[in-house]
Amino acid sequence: xxxxxxxxxxxxxxxxxxxxxxxxxxxxxxxxxxxxxxxxxxxxxxxxxxxxxxxxxxxxxxxxxxxxxxxxxxxxxxxxxxxxxxxxxxxxxxxxxxxxxxxxxxxxxxxxxxxxxxxxxxxxxxxxxxxxxxxxxxxxxxxxxxxxxxxxxxxxxxxxxxxxxxxxxxxxxxxxxxxxxxxxxxxxxxxxxxxxxxxxxxxxxxxxxxxxxxxxxxxxxxxxxxxxxxxxxxxxxxxxxxxxxxxxxxxxxxxxxxxxxxxxxxxxxxxxxxxxxxxxxxxxxxxxxxxxxxxxxxxxxxxxxxxxxxxxxxxxxxxxxxxxxxxxxxxxxxxxxxxxxxxxxxxxxxxxxxxxxxxxxxxxxxxxxxxxxxxxxxxxxxxxxxxxxxxxxxxxxxxxxxxxxxxxxxxxxxxxxxxxxxxxx
Numbered sequence: 001x002x003x004x005x006x007x008x009x010x011x012x013x014x015x016x017x018x019x020x021x022x023x024x025x026x027x028x029x030x031x032x033x034x035x036x037x038x039x040x041x042x043x044x045x046x047x048x049x050x051x052x053x054x055x056x057x058x059x060x061x062x063x064x065x066x067x068x069x070x071x072x073x074x075x076x077x078x079x080x081x082x083x084x085x086x087x088x089x090x091x092x093x094x095x096x097x098x099x100x101x102x103x104x105x106x107x108x109x110x111x112x113x114x115x116x117x118x119x120x121x122x123x124x125x126x127x128x129x130x131x132x133x134x135x136x137x138x139x140x141x142x143x144x145x146x147x148x149x150x151x152x153x154x155x156x157x158x159x160x161x162x163x164x165x166x167x168x169x170x171x172x173x174x175x176x177x178x179x180x181x182x183x184x185x186x187x188x189x190x191x192x193x194x195x196x197x198x199x200x201x202x203x204x205x206x207x208x209x210x211x212x213x214x215x216x217x218x219x220x221x222x223x224x225x226x227x228x229x230x231x232x233x234x235x236x237x238x239x240x241x242x243x244x245x246x247x248x249x250x251x252x253x254x255x256x257x258x259x260x261x262x263x264x265x266x267x268x269x270x271x272x273x274x275x276x277x278x279x280x281x282x283x284x285x286x287x288x289x290x291x292x293x294x295x296x297x298x299x300x301x302x303x304x305x306x307x308x309x310x311x312x313x314x315x316x317x318x319x320x321x322x323x324x325x326x327x328x329x330x331x332x333x334x335x336x337x338x339x340x341x342x343x344x345x346x347x348x349x350x351x352x353x354x355x356x357x358x359x360x361x362x363x364x365x366x367x368x369x370x371x372x373x374x375x376x377x378x379x380x381x382x383x384x385x386x387x388x389x390x391x392x393x394x395x396x397x398x399x400x401x402x403x404x405x406x407x408x409x410x411x412x413x414x415x416x417x418x419x420x421x422x423x424x425x
Contacts, residue, residue: 002226002313002365003320005268007031007389010317013273015396016387017361022275023297023384024401025372029060030391031269032368036064038264041237046090048218049075051262051369054182054268056388056398058082061265069112069218069260073099076109092134092181092260094156095128096121106393112181114157116169123173132179132215133166133207137199142185142222144308144344148238151182157182160199163206164238176210179258183217186263193236197243204247204255213256214247216240219379220264222347224311224366231264263369270368272302276316276360277332288330290348293356298331298338300378302364302371309344319354326350329335329362334377340364380404 004010005030018024039045046069047061048094053075057069059082067088068079081088086107094114096104104111104125111122114134120207140150149156158166170177175404182196196216204211220231224380237259244257274297283289304310314329316322328350329339343349356362375383389395412421 002315004315004363005031005365007269008271012389012395013271014317015299017273017275018066019068019395020387020397021401022273022361023295025059025270025275025367025384025386025393026273026389027054027266027270027368027386027398028389029056029269030389031380032057032060032266033064033391035265035269036061036066038233039237041234041241041257043257044258046215046258046260046262047265048262049079050373051079051265052354052371054372054386054388054398055082056386056396057368060388062088066265069205069262070272073097073103076100076103076107078105078173085168090132094118094134096125101125101286110179112179114156116162116166119166119169119173119175123169123175127174129174130178131170131175132181132213133163133170133177133203134181135160135163135199135203136184137182137184137196139192139195139336140184141188141365142188142219143310146308147186148184149186149219150182160202163203167206175273177207178210178212179215180204180207180211180213181215181217181258181260183219183260186219187221190232190236193239197240201243201247204251207252211255212253213258213325214240214244215258215260218260218262218264222264222267222366224240224313226313233261233264267366267369270278270366270371272297272303272364272367272371274362274364275359276356276362278358279293279356280330284362290350291325292328292330292360293353294330294332295362296332297340297364297384298333298335298381299335300376300381301331301384302340302367303374303376304370305342305376309342309349311343311349312340314340314351314353315363315365316354316356317361319356319360319361322354324352324354329353329354332381355414377402377404377407 092112112132141149142148274295299306329340385401386399
């Protein structure tokens with residue numbers, strides 16, 4: 001049975017739920033900083049802000065010496081607000097929309113371009129002399145097809161066969177290709193490391209006169225299930241470091257080695273607390289029925305089970321020794337897909353849970369990555385609150401739950417007179 005992470009205590013989590021309500025995300029900043037240590041073999045570590053853009057998390061990572069990998073104007077603003085200097089921010093994307101182009105130009109951000117078009121866009125902005133290229137090596141991997149970011153079906157990265165053209169385009173704009181980046185998916189297997197290194201080596205050959213750094217990307221997963229194996233970051237880092245040393249020797253200059261982890265740094269340092277609101281049972285006279293534990297969090301709070309059939313271990317606080325049986329867990333949304341216990345395609349996947357009562361607290365484990373970051377206001381429900389436990393063990397509200405009333409008032413204020421509430425029946 002998977003237990004609470006070492007940083008969490010039932011007493012403190014219950015206190016947080018009482019003080020700030022549910023659903024609520026809780027992050028432990030000390031354990032996030034400790035995760036950075038696995039990347040000591042890299043010259044630079046850039047956090048993928050999309051995994052968790054909470055300002056407390058970003059500030060904590062900045063204090064640990066991590067830089068920022070941002071993929072939107074909003075993430076650039078978040079990184080700046082968390083104290084990152086523009087020189088510590090790389091903008092990674094496959095295109096520059098208008099807001100992103102303005103941010104890149106204003107803050108003189110280094111760009112990691114994932115398409116030939118984006119090379120032209122950076123060149124047309126003017127005033128830039130270097131660029132990094134994201135490579136699609138022709139293959140990909142990930143825990144789901146939706147997060148596989150390499151191969152012919154992926155929109156991400158410059159196709160490996162187009163690198164000579166990329167070199168020509170960059171030169172035409174006066175851009176030196178100083179960085180090369182490859183990221184083949186989220187939840188990648190270590191088996192793909194040798195092929196990925198080989199693909200990077202071919203790219204280094206194309207840009208041998210200008211390349212100064214290479215990045216192995218991110219995609220390192222964590223053990224969501226008790227039987228899952230921890231991703232060996234140190235071994236993978238050593239393989240990349242050895243390859244970097246070979247390339248450096250061949251080129252006669254030292255090439256820097258970078259990584260862009262997201263999930264690996266924050267997933268296990270976060271939980272989602274949700275309150276049990278009731279039970280609904282479809283077993284009476286039905287061999288295929290289930291007991292549904294109904295909670296106040298849903299796919300608007302944590303979309304991963306809906307999107308990918310992703311597994312998150314669930315536990316009931318105060319009942320770790322109680323007898324269990326297979327049960328489903330579902331949220332409050334007006335959607336049949338609002339179920340935490342499902343696999344790909346919406347197939348039911350009950351978890352062993354004890355008998356529950358209204359008011360019990362459920363813990364959704366390993367929720368520090370792609371949880372609150374992907375949450376929405378579907379069904380006009382508010383975004384959840386976020387709480388951070390600082391290094392002194394004190395819990396702080398670092399983002400309040402979204403005030404739906406305030407949003408309604410802002411929307412009403414924008415209505416034309418003909419559509420104002422006084423004109424409605």
